[in-house]
Amino acid sequence: MKADNAIDLVNVTKKFDEVTAVSKFTVEIRKGEFFSLLGPSGCGKTTTLRMIAGLEVPTEGQILLEGGDVSSTPAYRRNVNTVFQDYALFPHMTVRKNIYFPLKMKKISPSEAETRIERVLRLVNMEGFGNRLPQQLSGGQRQRIALARSLVNEPAALLLDEPLGALDFKLRVAMQKVLKDIQRNVGITFIYVTHDQSEAMTMSDRIAVMKDGLAHQIATPDEIYNNPSTAFVASFIGDMNFVHGTVLDNDGKTCVLDVEGQKVTAKRAVDLGKGAAALVCIRTERVQVNPHRSVENRVSAELSRIIYRGTDYEATCRIGRAELRAVVQAVTWDAALRVGGTVELAWNAEDVIVFPREEEKDVIKYSGEAV
Amino acid sequence: MKRRISKPGEFIKGVPIAVWLLALVAIPLIFTFIMSFYSSSGLVIDRTLTLKNYKLFFTDPLYARILFKTIRLAVAISMLSIAAAFPLAYMVSFKVRRGRNLLFMLCIIPLWVSYLVRIIAWRTILGNRGVINSALMALGLIKEPLTFFLYNQFAIAITLTYICIPFVFIPVYTALEKIPRNLLDAANDLGANELRTFYNVILPLGLPGLVTGFIFSFIIALGDYIIPLQLGGTQGIMFGNLVWSQFGFAFNWPLGAALGFILFIIAVAILGLTSKFGSTEGGFLGE
Numbered sequence A: 001m002k003a004d005n006a007i008d009l010v011n012v013t014k015k016f017d018e019v020t021a022v023s024k025f026t027v028e029i030r031k032g033e034f035f036s037l038l039g040p041s042g043c044g045k046t047t048t049l050r051m052i053a054g055l056e057v058p059t060e061g062q063i064l065l066e067g068g069d070v071s072s073t074p075a076y077r078r079n080v081n082t083v084f085q086d087y088a089l090f091p092h093m094t095v096r097k098n099i100y101f102p103l104k105m106k107k108i109s110p111s112e113a114e115t116r117i118e119r120v121l122r123l124v125n126m127e128g129f130g131n132r133l134p135q136q137l138s139g140g141q142r143q144r145i146a147l148a149r150s151l152v153n154e155p156a157a158l159l160l161d162e163p164l165g166a167l168d169f170k171l172r173v174a175m176q177k178v179l180k181d182i183q184r185n186v187g188i189t190f191i192y193v194t195h196d197q198s199e200a201m202t203m204s205d206r207i208a209v210m211k212d213g214l215a216h217q218i219a220t221p222d223e224i225y226n227n228p229s230t231a232f233v234a235s236f237i238g239d240m241n242f243v244h245g246t247v248l249d250n251d252g253k254t255c256v257l258d259v260e261g262q263k264v265t266a267k268r269a270v271d272l273g274k275g276a277a278a279l280v281c282i283r284t285e286r287v288q289v290n291p292h293r294s295v296e297n298r299v300s301a302e303l304s305r306i307i308y309r310g311t312d313y314e315a316t317c318r319i320g321r322a323e324l325r326a327v328v329q330a331v332t333w334d335a336a337l338r339v340g341g342t343v344e345l346a347w348n349a350e351d352v353i354v355f356p357r358e359e360e361k362d363v364i365k366y367s368g369e370a371v
Numbered sequence B: 001m002k003r004r005i006s007k008p009g010e011f012i013k014g015v016p017i018a019v020w021l022l023a024l025v026a027i028p029l030i031f032t033f034i035m036s037f038y039s040s041s042g043l044v045i046d047r048t049l050t051l052k053n054y055k056l057f058f059t060d061p062l063y064a065r066i067l068f069k070t071i072r073l074a075v076a077i078s079m080l081s082i083a084a085a086f087p088l089a090y091m092v093s094f095k096v097r098r099g100r101n102l103l104f105m106l107c108i109i110p111l112w113v114s115y116l117v118r119i120i121a122w123r124t125i126l127g128n129r130g131v132i133n134s135a136l137m138a139l140g141l142i143k144e145p146l147t148f149f150l151y152n153q154f155a156i157a158i159t160l161t162y163i164c165i166p167f168v169f170i171p172v173y174t175a176l177e178k179i180p181r182n183l184l185d186a187a188n189d190l191g192a193n194e195l196r197t198f199y200n201v202i203l204p205l206g207l208p209g210l211v212t213g214f215i216f217s218f219i220i221a222l223g224d225y226i227i228p229l230q231l232g233g234t235q236g237i238m239f240g241n242l243v244w245s246q247f248g249f250a251f252n253w254p255l256g257a258a259l260g261f262i263l264f265i266i267a268v269a270i271l272g273l274t275s276k277f278g279s280t281e282g283g284f285l286g287e
């Protein structure tokens, strides 16, 4: 709860009748940070954002804005602004009037407002659109105006609820860059809601990965990718192999497991005793096929499927009853490999992540992937 | 928005509407218009064209006076209906969470009861031995029944307002229901409290419904002659009664036609003026 935090959530919980939308959420969001709430639909992202905005009242817990408790401050007096999922531009007002709205509410003089409107229109690259009505704009343009309207009062934090969700892929990628640039330029704290993991990974300073109202992990993209704290986080971000294993030996630094009769070593702290049922995770792009260099983990497997994907190949291999996928860059792919042949798979012990088997139920399965 | 009617499909779709409009609106109107230039002598209608009827309207101050009184009353009734129906529609649309459809039905139930029955009902409420007087006498507040409830403009206004409320409620409620709820969140988020959200967002977006409601109630009130006849007494003669009596006892159909046509022109003019305010894009209140 340092004063230089933009936002503090302390044990924030929200219940709708029977449903617990958000459960004991605690986080410190620093000033100027690009912070993302990431998780599948229904995990409580929007509810969290609405509580910060003041549009929803927490059932329990505290919300601090720049160090001051705003738990009982109504939305219209909170110095945060929201970019809504479907923009929520006022259809009866021109672009200029839309952006003037928050200034008028703050009783900014018309001449001062005029300069600010021009400045923010320039910021989102929409000069000359001031007299259009929202209906006369494309999706991407509406998005920019919604952004301009929320930024014009220079709030302590900008809350964005899946702002790019309605845009097509190309435009979305372009807008990600625009948003990130704008955030750097204005230096305002962004709290960004998305269910798109790659969007969160590329844009954020830190991410809170949520499921069923719980924050599973709050960390940098790098940390979340390489050291996921739960099997859910491991499965939600990136492309991960999950296989069953049993702990053979564990000294707290190195854990040796049995996977389909073959030894797999994990070089990290694992909280499982000898004989415990484990879920062994390895990123698909960290699995090497017939490697030249010797690495700690080597298993032999049968190649059961090859999919060419342009920049890379996905090779699915069988180790007993388990299945493991390896994603290999097309330039390094051995064209002599055939389905039905035997291959050696290898990976570094640092790349093996181990979770208790109970967490298997949280794993998000992509189509075609077997656990 | 430009309307294009060039496509053949659009044109064919328009045909039944055109026929309907022609049969029910245009033809009777044209007949009325033509008849207003005839004159009546005794029980026969003289078909030579004359401006006599219109001349009478402009020379005898009685007609203008009653017309003015009627318009004034119709405007007052429309305002009263809006004052009653708008808050109702606002509450049902924005403040009620459960059972909204039921409430909506309750608000328009009066429409299921015959117009005449409702007029009689109001007579028994306002009359000498009516509900109000009986109640006041039972409470001992008055000794003699109050007579100013019935047979005057007050009685007409209150009954017509009651008749008009559902006709204002329906378009206003429909307009309010169409307002995306996230606009209210957005206004709130951008610094507007409930009052300013109402004034800046709900009111301008609900305005088309309000204008439609105004037009409905204004037309109903402007042309009605049954309620003035039943509840208006001697000071309650409205322009509709004048028109009606020309077709009735006076048996001067051409004069009736001329007066009816004048009423029609005035209604059209006022509607034309009012519907300007109905557009949400820019203009009045279009912040």
Ligand SMILES: Nc1ncnc2c1ncn2[C@@H]1O[C@H](COP(=O)(O)OP(=O)(O)O)[C@@H](O)[C@H]1O
Binding pocket: A016, A019, A020, A021, A039, A040, A041, A042, A043, A044, A045, A046, A047, A048
């Ligand atoms: N106003 C509400 N009333 C009842 N339940 C709600 C309401 N808003 C959200 N919920 C429930 O809370 C959970 C979280 O919703 P939400 O925050 O919208 O998730 P997300 O934005 O991550 O998709 C869901 O189960 C949803 O059904």
Ligand SMILES: [Mg+2]
Binding pocket: A042, A045, A046, A047
């Ligand atoms: Mg959401």
